[in-house]
Amino acid sequence: MRTNEDNCTEGMSLIVKTITRLSVGLILLYGIYIVLHGHLSPGGGFAGGVIIALSFVHLVLAFGKRQAFGTLSESGTASLESLGAVLFLAIALAGFSGGYFFANVLPHGEPHALLSAGTIPLSNIAICLKVAGGLFAIFIALVLLNPESEQGS
Amino acid sequence: MIAYMLCLVLFCLGVYGALAKRNVIKIVLGLAIAECAVNLMFVLIAYRVHGSAPILPRVAEGGAPVMVDPLPHALVLTAIVIGLATTALMVALAMRIYQQYGTYDISEIRELKG
Amino acid sequence: MTPPSYILPLCVALPLGGAFVTALLGRKFPALAPLLATVVAAILLGISLLSVKLLLQHGVVVYTVGGWPPPVGISMVLDGLTAFMLVTINLVVFLVVIFCLDYVNQFTARWNFYVLFLMTLAGMNGVIVTGDLFNLFVFLEVAAVASYGLVAFGTEKHALEAAFKYAVMGSVGSLCILLGIAVLYASTSTLNMADMARVLAMSKPGALTTFVTVLFLMGFGMKAAVVPFHAWLPDAHSSAPAPISAMLSGVLIKALGVYALCRVIFNVLGASPRILGVLLFIGALSMVVGVFLAIGQWDLKRLLAFHSISQIGYVILGIGLGTPLGIMGGLFHLLNHSLFKSLLFLDSGVIEYATGTRDLKAMGGLRAKLPLTGATTLAASMSIAGIPPFNGFWSKLLIIVAAVQAERYGYAFWAVLASVLTLASFMKVMRYAFFGQLNSRWNSVTEAPFFMKLSLVAFAVLCVFGGLLLLPQAREAFLGLASEAITNGTEYVNMAVTQAR
Numbered sequence: 001m002r003t004n005e006d007n008c009t010e011g012m013s014l015i016v017k018t019i020t021r022l023s024v025g026l027i028l029l030y031g032i033y034i035v036l037h038g039h040l041s042p043g044g045g046f047a048g049g050v051i052i053a054l055s056f057v058h059l060v061l062a063f064g065k066r067q068a069f070g071t072l073s074e075s076g077t078a079s080l081e082s083l084g085a086v087l088f089l090a091i092a093l094a095g096f097s098g099g100y101f102f103a104n105v106l107p108h109g110e111p112h113a114l115l116s117a118g119t120i121p122l123s124n125i126a127i128c129l130k131v132a133g134g135l136f137a138i139f140i141a142l143v144l145l146n147p148e149s150e151q152g153s
Numbered sequence: 154m155i156a157y158m159l160c161l162v163l164f165c166l167g168v169y170g171a172l173a174k175r176n177v178i179k180i181v182l183g184l185a186i187a188e189c190a191v192n193l194m195f196v197l198i199a200y201r202v203h204g205s206a207p208i209l210p211r212v213a214e215g216g217a218p219v220m221v222d223p224l225p226h227a228l229v230l231t232a233i234v235i236g237l238a239t240t241a242l243m244v245a246l247a248m249r250i251y252q253q254y255g256t257y258d259i260s261e262i263r264e265l266k267g
Numbered sequence: 268m269t270p271p272s273y274i275l276p277l278c279v280a281l282p283l284g285g286a287f288v289t290a291l292l293g294r295k296f297p298a299l300a301p302l303l304a305t306v307v308a309a310i311l312l313g314i315s316l317l318s319v320k321l322l323l324q325h326g327v328v329v330y331t332v333g334g335w336p337p338p339v340g341i342s343m344v345l346d347g348l349t350a351f352m353l354v355t356i357n358l359v360v361f362l363v364v365i366f367c368l369d370y371v372n373q374f375t376a377r378w379n380f381y382v383l384f385l386m387t388l389a390g391m392n393g394v395i396v397t398g399d400l401f402n403l404f405v406f407l408e409v410a411a412v413a414s415y416g417l418v419a420f421g422t423e424k425h426a427l428e429a430a431f432k433y434a435v436m437g438s439v440g441s442l443c444i445l446l447g448i449a450v451l452y453a454s455t456s457t458l459n460m461a462d463m464a465r466v467l468a469m470s471k472p473g474a475l476t477t478f479v480t481v482l483f484l485m486g487f488g489m490k491a492a493v494v495p496f497h498a499w500l501p502d503a504h505s506s507a508p509a510p511i512s513a514m515l516s517g518v519l520i521k522a523l524g525v526y527a528l529c530r531v532i533f534n535v536l537g538a539s540p541r542i543l544g545v546l547l548f549i550g551a552l553s554m555v556v557g558v559f560l561a562i563g564q565w566d567l568k569r570l571l572a573f574h575s576i577s578q579i580g581y582v583i584l585g586i587g588l589g590t591p592l593g594i595m596g597g598l599f600h601l602l603n604h605s606l607f608k609s610l611l612f613l614d615s616g617v618i619e620y621a622t623g624t625r626d627l628k629a630m631g632g633l634r635a636k637l638p639l640t641g642a643t644t645l646a647a648s649m650s651i652a653g654i655p656p657f658n659g660f661w662s663k664l665l666i667i668v669a670a671v672q673a674e675r676y677g678y679a680f681w682a683v684l685a686s687v688l689t690l691a692s693f694m695k696v697m698r699y700a701f702f703g704q705l706n707s708r709w710n711s712v713t714e715a716p717f718f719m720k721l722s723l724v725a726f727a728v729l730c731v732f733g734g735l736l737l738l739p740q741a742r743e744a745f746l747g748l749a750s751e752a753i754t755n756g757t758e759y760v761n762m763a764v765t766q767a768r
Contacts, residue, residue: 082291101276
């Protein structure tokens with residue numbers, strides 16, 4: 001990983017990088033947990049999506065933008081975001097097969113089971129994609145738009 | 154009652170900051186404060202004394218317990234998302250303005266008037 | 268055959284879907300974006316016409332989203348006012364999209380433009396069809412945030428400054444509305460507008476209702492740019508790209524401002540004579556101040572933007588009279604203003620596209636080079652100034668007659684005065700831009716491309732024949748039902764609630 005010389009100077013110190021390497025996975029996992037249990041406990045697509053986006057923001061802060069954007073590019077993030085939105089709208093439109101816009105057409109299942117509540121977990125996942133993508137895209141846009149480096153251009 | 158009044162005071166502070174300050178970033182911060190005040194208002198409205206989290210217990214035992222009102226929480230979440238979008242857009246605009254004008258002071262940013 | 272009621276959610280779902288698909292695929296297939304936007308706008312125009320038919324055959328329609336009955340779930344309500352606004356918005360937006368086909372070529376990242384455009388459309392349609400107060404706020408913000416982005420789309424110095432000003436003022440307005448919703452929710456424990464009106468009607472109006480009314484007046488007034496809150500409008504509307512100015516001035520301030528204000532004041536809170544008095548005063552103030560500020564302008568788009576303030580004043584004045592005739596006049600003027608003001612902004616766009624300037628002093632004699640633009644601008648100017656055969660005359664006449672009937676002679680006088688000043692101001696525009704000696708700089712100027720011309724002609728025809736809507740049959744079916752929805756006031760409840768059962 002350290003073959004490129006820029007990598008050593010970019011980003012924060014070795015301590016931060018090591019801890020980030022350990023913690024980023026956990027944060028991501030926690031975000032996914034929040035999303036998947038959105039219909040059972042507090043949280044859901046938005047909260048989980050924010051946490052997932054934060055794990056990527058964490059990466060960018062610790063390792064510098066060049067290396068982190070190798071993992072998830074700007075256009076990739078933007079299409080992920082639009083995909084989430086299209087998915088959510090598709091779920092809403094699928095409700096027409098149950099008679100109403102947004103109707104919950106899938107079987108509701110047992111209360112308090114992980115696979116229950118019909119289309120709500122699916123909507124949570126769609127919202128998570130949208131929020132995580134959107135938030136990270138905003139972050140990227142603000143990082144890339146650096147006033148000092150582009151002044152006068 | 155005092156809590157509601159303090160919320161209103163916070164709201165007025167935020168709006169004052171947005172309308173009276175001259176630094177672009179401070180204006181954005183003022184709006185963020187006002188927005189927080191409104192969200193706080195919603196959460197206060199939802200509060201019930203000794204209320205529990207609004208999740209139905211696994212076995213409903215004799216009547217529903219006192220729960221806080223979950224609806225304003227959902228509204229606050231939506232309002233936060235909207236606030237996020239607005240704030241992000243305004244910060245981006247502020248950065249672009251700095252690129253073009255070289256200052257954050259709105260009294261020096263006066264191409265338009267009349 | 269009665270059209271199905273699921274056309275109501277489609278009003279929101281279609282433009283949103285169009286926006287998301289454009290965002291997903293626009294980068295790879297640049298030709299897709301304008302095509303998709305045109306198709307979506309055309310379908311929406313069809314849907315809005317169908318909604319009028321649905322209303323005539325079926326009366327008030329309540330659509331329950333997700334199958335949840337009204338006080339619990341979000342409902343969408345189609346009444347006369349909704350159908351009227353849907354037709355107005357989708358008609359104007361469809362013609363503006365056609366104009367965009369040629370105009371937007373000058374920008375980079377065209378697909379981004381269409382994403383924001385469709386989002387604004389979705390937000391406006393959402394505000395119109397929803398029957399839930401918080402949902403109204405959400406759609407209002409969708410439209411508003413997208414329009415902040417559209418104003419800054421050119422990323423020139425003044426566009427950024429205008430967009431920032433617009434965003435700050437708009438956000439303050441939105442926060443006032445949100446605070447009002449919070450207080451209303453606290454006192455009624457419901458968000459459905461019909462249910463809210465029912466609860467409010469049972470309790471005595473107290474200090475809280477007054478507080479909420481003031482908050483809503485401030486918030487929606489900020490969105491509608493009535494006079495104490497108008498500072499952002501001339502900047503934002505003159506800095507945006509021309510089709511966007513046409514959309515913002517033509518329909519956005521009406522959907523987010525005037526419509527929402529009417530809905531909340533008349534149908535939810537119930538209009539007391541005191542509130543009507545405030546509306547009358549604000550309307551007259553906007554009307555007069557707007558036109559006085561407009562007369563001194565030399566920047567064409569800025570002049571048009573100030574006239575928007577003035578004409579919105581007419582609309583509010585008509586509605587504030589509170590009599591059936593006044594409300595009908597106000598709504599008719601709303602429709603007419605969205606037609607002729609869009610046309611004027613599109614004309615200014617053609618002039619800017621062809622010559623690159625918006626300064627009236629630098630133009631001159633353009634009629635020789637831009638004959639069609641000159642003719643359509645003349646039609647629109649006649650219309651906005653209230654010259655008899657054009658549509659603007661009829662609606663202004665209705666408002667002034669209604670003011671006289673209601674024995675508000677002072678307000679009638681101000682309305683006439685503002686109309687005369689408008690005429691003077693547009694005579695100046697015609698004199699400096701189109702008549703007189705051709706400025707030799709513009710010898711090589713050519714007329715606009717095909718789609719721009721098509722849109723201009725369509726708007727001009729509508730301006731000329733718009734007055735026909737006052738013929739008895741058309742009036743009953745369209746304007747009458749819309750003004751009935753307002754005059755019925757809190758009766759709205761009974762219709763909306765009984766329909767849903």
